[in-house]
Amino acid sequence: MEIRPIRSDDDHSAALAEIDRLWGTAPDTPDGARLEVLLTLVEAYEEASHPIPPSDPVSAILFMMEQRGLGPGDLEPMIGRGRVMDILNRRRPLTLTMIRRLSAGLHIPTDILVRPYPVSRAA
Numbered sequence: 001m002e003i004r005p006i007r008s009d010d011d012h013s014a015a016l017a018e019i020d021r022l023w024g025t026a027p028d029t030p031d032g033a034r035l036e037v038l039l040t041l042v043e044a045y046e047e048a049s050h051p052i053p054p055s056d057p058v059s060a061i062l063f064m065m066e067q068r069g070l071g072p073g074d075l076e077p078m079i080g081r082g083r084v085m086d087i088l089n090r091r092r093p094l095t096l097t098m099i100r101r102l103s104a105g106l107h108i109p110t111d112i113l114v115r116p117y118p119v120s121r122a123a
Contacts (some may be wrong), residue, residue, distance in 0.1 A: 006045040056117040
């Protein structure tokens with residue numbers, strides 16, 4: 001396979017097939033260098049063609065809870081008793097105090113926690 005820019009899904013598929021073939025190649029060989037270049041090209045194509053939207057605050061909180069094996073009760077010191085489920089169910093927005101505590105307690109960057117997200121005020 002000749003290395004060339006990836007401009008279509010067909011090019012992408014061909015590059016992935018070549019990566020599969022080269023996987024596990026020693027890095028200090030011509031095939032290893034070829035693999036490294038293909039990985040870089042595929043990554044650039046995927047970022048441009050299929051961007052992953054940034055996480056919203058609630059999704060980030062749920063992800064960190066899952067990663068750490070936490071339940072809703074574990075968030076009460078950071079969010080407050082009786083407010084955890086409202087936050088997790090998107091019925092109440094995060095306050096600045098909650099954002100600070102969640103950032104410190106769950107190690108979620110504040111720039112993620114301050115992002116706007118839809119809140120349903122329905123009872």
